[in-house]
Amino acid sequence: MISVEKLHVRQGEFSLSDISFKLAEGAYGILVGRSGCGKTTLLEAVCGLRSITSGKILLGTKDVTTLKPGERDVGYVPQDGALFPHLSVARQLAFALVLRKAKPKQIEERVEELAERLGVSHLLDRMPDALSGGERQRVALGRALSIRPRYLCLDEPLSALDDETHDEIYELLVQTVKGTGVTVLHITHNKREVENLADVVFRMSGNELSCE
Amino acid sequence: MMQSTDGNVVTGSTGFRPGSDAPFIVGLSILSGTYVVIIVAMxxxxxxxxDADSMLSALRSKEIQYSIGLSLLSCSLSTLLSLWVAIPLGYLTSRFDFPGKRLLDTVLDIPIVLPPLVIGISLLALFNFAPFSWTSQWVVFEIPAVILAQFMVACAFAARAMRISFDQIPTRYEKVALTLGCNRSKAFWLVVMPQAKRGILAAGTLAWARSLGEFGPILVFAGSTRMRTEVLPTSVYLEMQAGNLKGMLAISLIMIFAAAAVLVTSRLMGMKRLEP
Incomplete structure (x- = not known):
């Protein structure tokens, strides 16, 4: 479960105040709202990437409000994937595992498994600049899933893709994420994604968050 | 151009011509070209x-050989020192907001806007006070003074260059790295630094070139003693005082070649996919 209680975030001129919501364990939550209303700020606060003024964030039963992003068990995929430009696909997928000092054999097996699941096995030696938009998002998703996070935060992961690739990655999300027990918070403007992926829809308007 | 019945100009392409681009392009070319021509002409x-003789005699001179050696050594050391400070400084000012950041920015501009001579005088004044004065007998009017004078100016330029370089690297990469388990230090070393290679090279080239041309602060803080604190700009100054125009120009050419060599090397290295 992702539970946010009376969250206040201040970032320069912009602020979010008194935001509360609950997303059940294993549910797929979609966050919608106008551009600039604070969706990304809220998502980043859940990931631990924004310092908050007050309030509480719980992931499961654990209060993670003061924990570092890497201690929260959250996978994060930003809009364009943000693949590290200097690392090959294999090294992107292995990045978090290397940080956790996993054994080379374990890393190799996990990278192969992820690559197969995401359909990027033939791209393992490629650098990000040699990938298409859809391939990048597959790798970004794989990198976020590499540590088997219990929570996944997706910031408009399909918005920069053409229609065909959009459908392809959308199907991938349905197959690899939805219903697998991972709790997902996903920002989108796309109605089809809302209709087909969402168990719960949160709408941000002004400084208010409503559940649909 | 079409006009509507009420007399307003109607938008649309029928009959409308936006005019020639030629005057604009020619203007740009003349203004830019003039400057380039003057540089090449100089x-x-x-x-x-x-002539070849004066060039050879300059290169054979022990004083000039010492001056070339000291210039290369001091510029390289001051560049390393500059990068050592400019990389953390550039990252700090690019990524963090903190009280006094504007003041820090202004302080960093001081070595850039101050007349170079004033930097030398200020360094001289500084080494009259403890704890700097404890080391002044080994620093002031000695080789370390040359390096310190070069560093004080070059570092400010390198820090600016590094700030711009870090500003151009989106923070998204660090954010992803943090969620994957990096702390800020690991995110910096594993994700930011590999992307900043070209910026570091540019900042290093700038620092080296600034150091090579530094004269005012060195003259005041390190003196112009032959075979001791003599760097290439000092040699030009000493030759000018001796009325040796050809010698002065020969040394200037050596400096031009050195600067061009560093610039070309840096460009070639930059082209070899330093930046992914």
Whole structure:
């Protein structure tokens, strides 16, 4: 479960105040709202990437409000994937595992498994600049899933893709994420994604968050 | 151009011509070209003045050989020192907001806007006070003074260059790295630094070139003693005082070649996919 209680975030001129919501364990939550209303700020606060003024964030039963992003068990995929430009696909997928000092054999097996699941096995030696938009998002998703996070935060992961690739990655999300027990918070403007992926829809308007 | 019945100009392409781009392009070319021509002409004039004999005699001179050696050594050391400070400084000012950041920015501009001579005088004044004065007998008017004088100016330029370089690297990469388990230090070393290679090279080139041309602060803080604190700009100054125009121009050409060599090397290295 992702539970946010009376969250206040201040970032320069912009602020979010008194935001509360609950997303059940294993549910797929979609966050919608106008551009600039604070969706990304809220998502980043859940990931631990924004310092908050007050309030509480719980992931499961654990209060993670003061924990570092890497201690929260959250996978994060930003809009364009943000693949590290200097690392090959294999090294992107292995990045978090290397940080956790996993054994080379374990890393190799996990990278192969992820690559197969995401359909990027033939791209393992490629650098990000040699990938298409859809391939990048597959790798970004794989990198976020590499540590088997219990929570996944997706910031408009399909918005920069053409229609065909959009459908392809959308199907991938349905197959690899939805219903697998991972709790997902996903920002989108796309109605089809809302209709087909969402168990719960949160709408941000002004400084208010409503559940649909 | 079409006009509507009420007399307003109607938008649309029928009959409308936006005018020629030629005057604009020609204007840009003339203004830019003039400057480029003057730069090339200056170097050509230097070359025209110096004959092979004066160039060879400059290169054979022990004083000039010492001056070239000290210039190369001091510029390289001051560049390393500049990068050592400029990389953390550039990252700090690019990524963090903190009280006094504007003041820090202003302080960093001081070595850039101050007349170079004033930097030398200020360093001289500084080494009259503890704890700097404890080391002044080994620093002031000695080789370390040359390096310190070069560093004080070059580092400010390198820090600016590094700030711009870090500003151009989106923070998204660090954010992803943090969620994957990096702390800020690991995110910096594993994700930011590999992307900043070209920026570091540019900042290093800038620092080296600034150091090579530094004269005012060195003259005041390190003196102009032959075979001791003599760097290439000092040699030019000493030759000028001796009325040796050809020698002065020969040394200037050596400096031009050195600067061009560093610039070309840095460009070539930059082209070898330093930045992914």
């Amino acid at each position: 170097i050509a004039a230097d070359l025209a003045y110096v």
